[in-house]
Amino acid sequence: xxxxxxxxxxxxxxxxxxxxxxxxxxxxxxxxxxxxxxxxxxxxxxxxxxxxxxxxxxxxxxxxxxxxxxxxxxxxxxxxxxxxxxxxxxxxxxxxxxxxxxxxxxxxxx
Amino acid sequence: xxxxxxxxxxxxxxxxxxxxxxxxxxxxxxxxxxxxxxxxxxxxxxxxxxxxxxxxxxxxxxxxxxxxxxxxxxxxxxxxxxxxxxxxxxxxxxxxxxxxxxxxxxxxxxxxxx
Numbered sequence: 126x127x128x129x130x131x132x133x134x135x136x137x138x139x140x141x142x143x144x145x146x147x148x149x150x151x152x153x154x155x156x157x158x159x160x161x162x163x164x165x166x167x168x169x170x171x172x173x174x175x176x177x178x179x180x181x182x183x184x185x186x187x188x189x190x191x192x193x194x195x196x197x198x199x200x201x202x203x204x205x206x207x208x209x210x211x212x213x214x215x216x217x218x219x220x221x222x223x224x225x226x227x228x229x230x231x232x233x234x235x
Numbered sequence: 236x237x238x239x240x241x242x243x244x245x246x247x248x249x250x251x252x253x254x255x256x257x258x259x260x261x262x263x264x265x266x267x268x269x270x271x272x273x274x275x276x277x278x279x280x281x282x283x284x285x286x287x288x289x290x291x292x293x294x295x296x297x298x299x300x301x302x303x304x305x306x307x308x309x310x311x312x313x314x315x316x317x318x319x320x321x322x323x324x325x326x327x328x329x330x331x332x333x334x335x336x337x338x339x340x341x342x343x344x345x346x347x348x349x
Binding site: 126131156157159161167168169170171174176214218220221222223224225226227228 | 268270275276277278279280283290291293326334335336337338339340341342343
């Protein structure tokens with residue numbers, strides 16, 4: 126089955142800086158890669174997703190890039206704000222079950 | 236639209252006791268998932284249903300965990316008997332399609348086994 130690895134496990138940035146979180150996946154057949162944000166004590170919520178027929182997708186300050194050859198995808202957050210502080214999870218699916226990375230705790234310092 | 240509903244929100248039990256969690260997915264979502272999220276880790280899939288059929292239960296500890304989705308809507312996850320290592324948040328999620336579709340999560344049930 127699919128195996129998703131995520132790094133770094135923790136990331137601290139200054140408000141206004143950019144943050145980048147990277148994930149690698151094992152199954153070359155994987156074709157859908159969502160990113161979830163989980164605030165403390167709350168449910169994971171989808172923030173952006175990308176399909177394997179697209180190399181990049183942007184939504185305001187958030188972007189995701191996908192490199193199918195290298196089997197990795199990344200989340201980019203620009204102009205970070207304190208409310209971006211949360212745990213971020215990447216996931217991948219190969220038309221089967223969805224596997225999650227271990228998460229990245231992002232702290233944005235004011 | 237109404238989100239995924241889960242209950243209870245919190246549960247504390249002693250080891251070897253049994254516990255059950257309930258989930259009501261978003262209306263029209265045929266696919267339902269149960270995930271286990273241990274503190275500091277990513278969600279781990281326990282079981283996936285498509286309507287009332289099991290798609291994947293390869294990571295479900297079947298000696299103690301069971302789940303059902305009668306009538307293809309609500310689902311129940313049961314643990315019997317519970318162990319200390321079962322302490323976690325149990326998240327239910329649903330999606331519109333079986334494949335390549337965003338998951339919508341409930342608020343989860345935080346289980347503490349003492």
